[in-house]
Amino acid sequence: MRVALKRQEAIAALIGPQGESEMRLTRIPAADLRKDAALLMDAMKAQGFFPGPRVAFVEDATDSLTATIDAALKDWRTGDAQIVVTAGSLTGKSALKTLFDRHPAAVSIALYDDPPGREEIEDALKKAGLTSIDREAMTDLTALARALDPGDFRQTLEKIALYKHADPTPLTPAEIAALAPATIEAEVDELVTAVADRRAEEIGPLLRRLEGQGTQAVALCIAAMRHFRALHMAVTDPAGVQSGIAKARGIPFKLRDAMARQAQQWGAPALERAISDLVETDLTLRSSSRAPAMAVMERTLMRLALSRRSGPQGR
DSSP states (O other), rough: OOOHHHHHHHHHHHHHHHTTTOOEEEEEEEHHHOOOTTTHHHHHHOOOOOOOOOOOEEEEOOOGHHHHHHHHHHOOOOOOEEEEESSOOOTTTTTHHHHHHHTTTOOOOOOOOOOOOOOHHHHHHHTTOOOOHHHHHHHHHHHHHHHSOHHHHHHHHHHHHTTTTTTOOOHHHHHHHHHHHHOOTHHHHHHHHHHTTTGGGGHHHHHHHHHTOOHHHHHHHHHEEEEHHHHHHTTTTTOOOHHHHHSSSSSSGGHHHHHHHHHHHHHHHHHHHHHHHHHHHHHHHHHOSSSOOOHHHHHHHEEEEEEEEOOOOOO
């Protein structure tokens, strides 16, 4: 998605926002180019119906297309369509990457799947027209940017900007929480939250529903372990629970407040016992035991939900 968004911006900068509708963009899937090497050259030399710069875009290229793209670059002349190529993961010694690195008129750009930095987030906010944001809301948007796919984050910002249109008041955390999208694993999160909230009566129905959808017991155990480890990290953080929750990665945006409350209610000793139980359950699920996996998982979750509260200080 990061590659797709940056490619979209680059092409728009080359041919303008109306370039695609004016048929000045030619898309060439890598699979088609492997079957017919002339596609790129033809797209590069073709004359469009509308005046203006053109782009020949090769999508999902690999090293196997290096020779074909090299030939097009060598034959490129002023007035031809600009060539834009995207690829998946390439090694440092990739022939395709080396071709663009060494070419005097071409450039290669590496994109990494790292959480967006504050500067990138502020740039996205500016493009969406969001300028009035209070400090807590900015913290929440930063966490949201790290939790969502880049495309989903951009769409969320557009939705927030539409909601705040002509509203001069600063964006608030409550508004972000109301507009943030649900995660794909929302039902798994719902189950784990029910366990951490000690709502034992909800565990059975939720498990049956997840089991019917094909969710594996090991996946549920991993999710529960991740949740309780995040709670333990939060409750033992020297800067406080809220700081610990903010530092933990992979926490669904809408669960952060609930998890802060859960961490305080459980306390460190009870959380350590819960993590130990989950580790033992994980080992059982991965062993040669013939016990029904989902029944083993349900027993552990019920035991956790019914365990004694230890209080905010672990007493």
